[in-house]
Amino acid sequence: MCTKMATTDDSMDDDVFESDDELRGRLAVSQRQTLPKTPSPTGYRGYQPPPEVLKLAENDILEDTEQKTHKTILLGDSGVGKTSLLVKFDTGKFQSGNFSATVGIGFTNKIVNVDQTRIKLQIWDTAGQERFRSITHAYYRDAHALLLLYDVTNKTSFDNIRAWLGEIREYAQGDVVIMLLGNKADCGPQRAIRREEGERLAREYNVCFMETSAKSGQNVDLAFLAVARELKYRQTGEQDQNRISIQDYTKEQSHKSQCPPCGS
Numbered sequence: 001m002c003t004k005m006a007t008t009d010d011s012m013d014d015d016v017f018e019s020d021d022e023l024r025g026r027l028a029v030s031q032r033q034t035l036p037k038t039p040s041p042t043g044y045r046g047y048q049p050p051p052e053v054l055k056l057a058e059n060d061i062l063e064d065t066e067q068k069t070h071k072t073i074l075l076g077d078s079g080v081g082k083t084s085l086l087v088k089f090d091t092g093k094f095q096s097g098n099f100s101a102t103v104g105i106g107f108t109n110k111i112v113n114v115d116q117t118r119i120k121l122q123i124w125d126t127a128g129q130e131r132f133r134s135i136t137h138a139y140y141r142d143a144h145a146l147l148l149l150y151d152v153t154n155k156t157s158f159d160n161i162r163a164w165l166g167e168i169r170e171y172a173q174g175d176v177v178i179m180l181l182g183n184k185a186d187c188g189p190q191r192a193i194r195r196e197e198g199e200r201l202a203r204e205y206n207v208c209f210m211e212t213s214a215k216s217g218q219n220v221d222l223a224f225l226a227v228a229r230e231l232k233y234r235q236t237g238e239q240d241q242n243r244i245s246i247q248d249y250t251k252e253q254s255h256k257s258q259c260p261p262c263g264s
């Protein structure tokens, strides 16, 4: 179903802060005081990375701990599918049904292979609701990459992208990797924003663009892979020989996506 249900779950378990004492101090205390305890979709205590990720970590724990972590943040209006995209990437699953808005912020670690190098992404899922904006601003500053989502069935979420990009300019580092994603691309009949409009906006702001679907999985892995590639090659200063082919691959796979060179 493409219809966004307007229910809100004003709650967040502080489990998402377990591995980050600083966050625990900054955020969780106030939330614990004011909100009932129901876990946010990505902040659950029993979280286990998929077996292939665990295996990678077992093989070379030393290297992984020494490896640079790339802080990657999902941004966009409430209901555009940030949590769903992350859950799909992380678990391969899509949970349809009642929409429960994210409260606060939480992260998931993922390792992505880019040309025999493991790139560690620490992916933060933020709450899209306006009232949490001041919390999420604090996280922009040290972000290496931002995935900015709109919902192709929701014109307001697309119109708000300019405001989001303004905030990014204000709070994030100048060299942050930005990927614009038009999510819910599976929703044919309800579509309100054409792919070309997304592409045009991305060109205007000189950012990468793809259409995605957390439901069908379209371009979900590819979006994170493209971000990891960009981070890797920026970090090493090497030329990405496969960059062109990734863009071609994106087009061929979906006929619905485009990734102009980031920041060029």
Ligand SMILES: Nc1nc2c(ncn2[C@@H]2O[C@H](COP(=O)(O)OP(=O)(O)OP(=O)(O)O)[C@@H](O)[C@H]2O)c(=O)[nH]1
Pocket (backbone or CB within 6 Å): 001, 002, 003, 004, 005, 076, 077, 078, 079, 080, 081, 082, 083, 084, 085, 095, 096, 097, 098, 099, 100, 101, 102, 103, 126, 127, 128, 129, 183, 184, 185, 186, 187, 212, 213, 214, 215, 216
């Ligand atoms: N059809 C379709 N529905 C989607 C897709 N992605 C998310 N949804 C649905 O859209 C609703 C909102 O998704 P969420 O992932 O919770 O949105 P969010 O951006 O995390 O929202 P906030 O936590 O409030 O910021 C849910 O009902 C999802 O099932 C998609 O690609 N296709």
